[in-house]
Amino acid sequence: MLKNKNFILTVILPIFLSLAVGVVIISLNSSAVLKTEAATTIASEKKQMNEDMSKLKKEKKELSYKAAEYDKTIEENRLLLDELDALNNDLNEYIKNIETAKATIAELDTSITEKTQYNESLNSLSGSDEGAVKSYTNVKLDIPSELKAGRYKAEGKGTLMIYTIAGTLQDKQNLSVLDTHSYTFDVVSGQSIKIEGTLSITQIIE
Numbered sequence: 001m002l003k004n005k006n007f008i009l010t011v012i013l014p015i016f017l018s019l020a021v022g023v024v025i026i027s028l029n030s031s032a033v034l035k036t037e038a039a040t041t042i043a044s045e046k047k048q049m050n051e052d053m054s055k056l057k058k059e060k061k062e063l064s065y066k067a068a069e070y071d072k073t074i075e076e077n078r079l080l081l082d083e084l085d086a087l088n089n090d091l092n093e094y095i096k097n098i099e100t101a102k103a104t105i106a107e108l109d110t111s112i113t114e115k116t117q118y119n120e121s122l123n124s125l126s127g128s129d130e131g132a133v134k135s136y137t138n139v140k141l142d143i144p145s146e147l148k149a150g151r152y153k154a155e156g157k158g159t160l161m162i163y164t165i166a167g168t169l170q171d172k173q174n175l176s177v178l179d180t181h182s183y184t185f186d187v188v189s190g191q192s193i194k195i196e197g198t199l200s201i202t203q204i205i206e
Contacts, residue, residue, distance in 0.1 A: 137198040143191045151204040155182045158197025165190035175199065 141147040154160050157176035162185055164170045173183045187193060
């Protein structure tokens with residue numbers, strides 16, 4: 001019995017103790033390895049996260065710069081649109097003024113024409129040359145600058161041509177073939193007459 005006890009104490013117990021110590025050492029080594037791997041993984045993930053954050057900050061800065069440029073462009077375009085609207089308003093005002101001026105000019109033209117015709121009618125009634133006989137040869141006379149508006153009698157053996165205000169031939173008379181060698185005609189402002197040969201023109205006062 002004593003031998004067995006000594007055997008256990010000298011042989012078996014040291015073996016168990018060695019085994020227990022080995023297990024503890026292995027456990028401690030495994031735990032250290034796991035901690036080291038975990039620390040390495042965390043450090044790597046932290047590094048990657050920092051890199052990602054730096055990249056995101058850089059992208060944010062670039063986007064902020066682009067956004068500022070876009071805002072500047074939008075503001076410049078808005079100012080251009082405001083200027084264009086102002087120019088359009090000015091143009092519309094100019095067009096309105098031009099239309100008003102045209103209407104005024106038309107009214108003035110009408111008034112001038114009426115007054116000119118009235119003045120010519122007065123001249124036809126009280127001019128110093130009315131009733132006087134004038135001789136013309138191969139000439140064109142404009143009404144009223146060279147011949148007053150009114151009624152006239154042409155005499156002679158020439159040819160008389162009367163033109164409308166538009167310049168088209170209205171009447172043509174060869175007085176040499178007429179029995180009386182005379183022809184009575186009326187002319188108004190804007191017309192003209194042409195004489196081929198020689199004719200005497202007398203204004204008829206009525």
